Amino acid sequence: MNAVEPLNDLFQRFEQLNVIGASLSSERNIDRLLENILLAAKAITHADGGTLYRVREDRKALRFEIVRNDSLSIAYGGTAGKPDPAKFQELPLYRENGEENNSLVAAHSAIHARTVNIADAYTADGFDFSGTRNFDQQTGYRSQSFLTVPMKNHENEVIGVLQLINAIDPESGAVGVFSDADQRLAESLASQAAIALTNRLLISQLEELFEAFITLINLAIDEKSPYTGGHCQRVPSLTMMLAEAVDATTEGPMSSFMMTDKDRYELKIAGLLHDCGKVTTPVHVVDKATKLQTIFDRIQMVDTRFQVIRRDAELAMLRAVLDGTDRVLAEQTWHEQLRAIDEDREFLRRANVGGESMKPEDQERVRHISRTYRWVNDKGNEVDFLTENEVENLTIRAGTLTQEERQTINYHIVATIKMLESLPWPKHLKRVPEYAGGHHERMDGKGYPRGLKRDEMSVQARIMGIADIFEALTARDRPYKPGMKLSQALRILGNFKKNGHIDPDLFDVFIKQKVYLKYAEQYLEASQIDEPEASPDT
Known part of the structure; x- marks a missing residue:
């Protein structure tokens, strides 16, 4: 391979980095954004596998978000579904005694905010790769090179960690080490990704706050x-x-x-x-359940008037008897009046309940009842049985609301x-x-x-x-x-x-x-x- 080919490859990866940065800024979905970050890191470094961790809010552990491995066809997180907590347990940043958990390379990278580039996990000193060896033993995989990069936001705070595994030579397909160029590209991507993630989280928080205010408005309506x-x-x-x-x-x-x-x-x-x-x-x-309802249902007042009309009919019958009218005839007339009064009262009670449509003849009957009966109001004046407002409400054609x-x-x-x-x-x-x-x-x-x-x-x-x-x-x-x-x-x-x-x-x-x-x-x-x-x- 001549010197021009690696240079062209590097330029292509720089171009790819620019495109990736723009696409990360436009992604609204957090899960897809995290997935895109890891896939982009794998692509520009030619890594076979990788993991993206996020720092927990209490900053005590790293949480698995996205896991990918091409050789093993492993895909967890993002569009592939959440990683199984039983298989991918959180990585503690601190031990029970409060000491830094520097034995885990991802935790070390997050704690000290620095990149760790390891040529071969099996020969590296200072880190505990026993979990990696167990994984390899179970799967037949050979984890070799590791590139672990902290993701720092605009406040230089570590919010996550990118860990890439096994750099693949594009020509031979052999596993090698992550080069200095790989590291710089990954660090640049991690920086862009951290800013994109922070911005997206901030926007999401503002959207949640905004929607909470909307919920508050609807709650106020609900309370009314x-x-x-x-x-x-x-x-x-x-x-x-x-x-x-x-x-x-x-x-x-x-x-x-x-x-x-x-x-x-x-x-x-x-x-x-x-x-x-x-x-x-x-x-x-808003709450008007019947046509005559205001603060209370005024049909009760109409009922009271009917009681007065019934009483007046009885008094009229008794006066007629005292004046010499045949008692049987007077009582018969009285009972007919009571029957008519009760029928009209039940009709108005039904009319008071809003429906899909009130017939014109029923509207006219309301007006007829108002004119037929007379009663004395609280000022001592004889007036129509129903007020103009009551007639207007009881003749509402549909529903319970006036115009x-x-x-x-x-x-x-x-x-x-x-x-x-x-x-x-x-x-x-x-x-x-x-x-x-x-x-x-x-x-x-x-x-x-x-x-x-x-x-x-x-x-x-x-x-x-x-x-x-x-x-x-x-x-x-x-x-x-x-x-x-x-x-x-x-x-x-x-x-x-x-x-x-x-x-x-x-x-x-x-x-x-x-x-x-x-x-x-x-x-x-x-x-x-x-x-x-x-x-x-x-």
Whole structure:
């Protein structure tokens, strides 16, 4: 081999080191990052095997993270799964008496923050390689050269150790020693890797702190009302289920939709924050379980009035008898009145419970009852049986909220947008306000708050819209209704697809990929999970 060939090899490895450094900086997943560090170290030093250790938080031991050996086809950690603790026990940095554990080369490297380059473990002095010999005896392997490099962060603190085994000559395949060039390249890589790992850990910690604040907001909403806390957790989960199903779609109109890890994280955060504006919503509106409920259910006041009407009917009957009316006839008329009063009272009690739809004739009956009965209020004035506010509430067509209360509820999305748009989002989270703020828009432009149409919305916002509706339909912790069965909820979603409420292509994925069933198995009661129609409006 001439002198040019080793020089070219060195240049190639320097180039490889630069590429590796850039790739390490972009990796978000800690396990993959650790794996990439070790694989890169093996590649640029031509090592047959290697181990990456991380210093435990209490700085008392080294923990196995990644183990690789090409000759033995050993792969633990990273994408290959965590190392077995029974096989790969932690290496103590200090003995029980507090002395430094310098007999283990990896521990020595971590304690003294220096590289150890050993030509042959079987002839090296000063270190205990008995474990290495036992390993070789069991596997038939021959561990020879060792290059152990500490990973130091920007504060010069050792956070891990790279240990490479058996330098392989690229030409002959023979095991040799790690050269000075190998050592310098490994040390340079270890430095870059330590900084990349430290940065990634710092970012992860900040993300965990950020998500903890989001959880805190949702907890505040939960504390205000137990009926919304579960919603704030279930909608993000269903959003991600549907997003992953769309991402996996390879045919049809949604086949071009793809997500990176950054995209997934951005959508996850948007899902967690999609209802943060509910911190501004009055509790009595959020928790309104019946139409007449405010701080208490006013149907009790209506019941009291009916008792007064019953008493007045009895007094009228007795006066009629005293005035000479036939007693049998008077009592018969009285009993008919009581029956009508009781029927009207039961009707109003039923009307007070919110449902999917109130018939026009039932709404008119409420108004008729209000006009039919008269009573004297606390000011001594004879008035209609029901107040205008009570009539308005008892004639609510669907649910338990008046138009004004719906506007109050709907304002939460305006508050959400205002809150989120006021935050200085980093580049990879810039679209969180748009995703979170669009889940009440409709494909036909009849949604709120901005009246956006389908082509004005991101796929992510449209996904969240379906998740929000389906969760609301099937939720079993709402005060005004039980959770729907799957078949009923899917039938309603199918109608929403037809009338331009939800995205038809996303609904088709929701059905074909059975996202609804995956969600149901995790969040719904067994009694809610029934067989949907064969093809629910797909």
